[in-house]
Amino acid sequence: MPSTVKVTAKPVTCTSFDTVLLKVGVKMPTALAANRTTSRIVARGPSLIPFPIVRTSPASPRRVETPNRCPGGIRRACACIVHVGRSGKDLASALSVNRNCRPGMEVVVLGAKGSIGGAVVRRARFAGHRVRAVVRPSAGADRFPAGTEVVHADLQSRESVVEAARGADVVVHAANVPYPEWPRLVPALAENALAAAEAAGAILAFPGNVYVYGHPRSRPVLEDHPREPNTQKGKVRLHVEQMFLQAHRDGRVRLVLPRYPDFYGPGIMHEIFRPIFEGAVHGQPCRWPLDADAPHEFVLIDDAAEAMLKLVATPAAHGRAVHVPGPHPITPREFIRLVYASVGRREPTIRVFGRRTFRFVGLFNRLARSAYEMAYLFDDPVLLDGSLYRSLTGTPHPQTPYEEGVRRTMDWFRSHRTTS
Template structure:
């Protein structure tokens, strides 16, 4: 892979992918609608070409994909827009890949697996999504598999890391960094997975560099499942956080959802805070090697530092 396109380059995982690709000497096209944020993030990156555009406009995506070997699909949309925009976006990506004979690497989550009784979910586990958003993600996966385009589908747990602002853990960290009372979404005693975005990007780029990893699903787990209580302990010990942390329950989100469409859409995904899907990394480890696993204490510290730098107006330097 000599050149890659990252769609959604202004988001958390998109940012980590651009950085990882550039660090490996790959020429990168960073694409998203936010021109100002793209410049803030990448204006000092010599391997990165900034192209503002709309992932739902075919000519924009096709133009950005000119000459690339792999298109990384890291575009996210607000929950209320998923049903309308995700199917359209995947079509734009497929058309661009066919036009330029490029491969596709899809950043996926765990929604398509639905409720699972397995201790760890592997790539052969049957996907039976019971939520609207899980069904949308499975439809995206099936569209890629039926497209004839060589594709990677990479399942990741909840994300956290520099620039990863539309995540559950960010809801906690955004107030921690300002030393205000923070919220934690879900039961503090339930162990869940949160993957550091730079670990996810390392694993995904490694897969994208290998010809024999395409036309497969890959699960990339986190360092290990962790409870909210353990995360709070890290914040106390490593970040010196002394304020209280409120627990946000499903009942609270359902009530807020009466007034806010985003929170209303979030209710159906709260099952993941009660009965988490835990990913197995055995396939990756057997074929590729060790899964990148940044300790939570280190990952959280790096994320908080990035957030502090952003508040000071120089977040692109981190």
């Protein structure tokens, strides 16, 4: 068993090849680098608060006790394993995709049964955080990771949401509603999330999208692109973002606002993606709106969650939108080919339908009618520039290759299609 020592601020001389591995529990290792002579670790990513360090050897690691309350009120695990080794390369295999967020936080996810909410729950639990999944009373709890606290709450009730988020370090507002309900419910849900984060003194994390930009003036789009939504839903989202940003400026909350393109991945089977995966499994044609050859962008839902947690742990990213693009632009036709290839199918037959068909379906389908105003994104897509993310965090945005992301999604689809 490692010996227990008190934290010391005594300077320790490290060679340029020395690497400090800080490991919280046994789940969440973090690679940090130390200066040649220093009493504090210089964090390359996740740790916002410098740690005093002690000299140990890889063969005899020591346990370093740290306070359970850190500056700013963030709760942290009480003990860490620290050792100095000769090669950072040797530690690479030990690092997980969730190395970016401070361990031991209380993360409350509102709307945890949704795509991004569920992904944040998974990633945060994997990182060793305490996670409270807040769901509507009608939602089940069978798909959450072990150790997740599940709370049923009326997300339209401010008192209920505030109570559900009590004691949170981070409140993730991932609650969503069908398109037809956006004008009535989206602002109200956002106000409740803001009230909950403010009452808890927590960071408020909100997944942004490209609706607020309207038609793109450039490709790729930077964060300073004019926010000129040309749709009702874009205006609703802009209203919510402006409310959150103003609350950040007023000091009521600290806001984290990653902006994403379209999500894809396990658990995401809406009216666009489901026919593609079904067509691939059954060897049948699939359909796509408007233009199958226009450059598009998709982000794997797990990458989106990882990026959000990274930005939570990056104070310079608070209070501003930060783009989290996909790996690279890809045409829907190329993406669909990957889906079919993942089950050994050859060139798929893609039936492209235009605006007239879109509008006709809307005569009989309320959801399609409400989605029609967003059709411009299929032939005039918004592509995001991710350079600010790298500049702020010091690392590239998470970018699982499309081939790998499609494979994971297909594996999930084939195992869930009878019940999804």
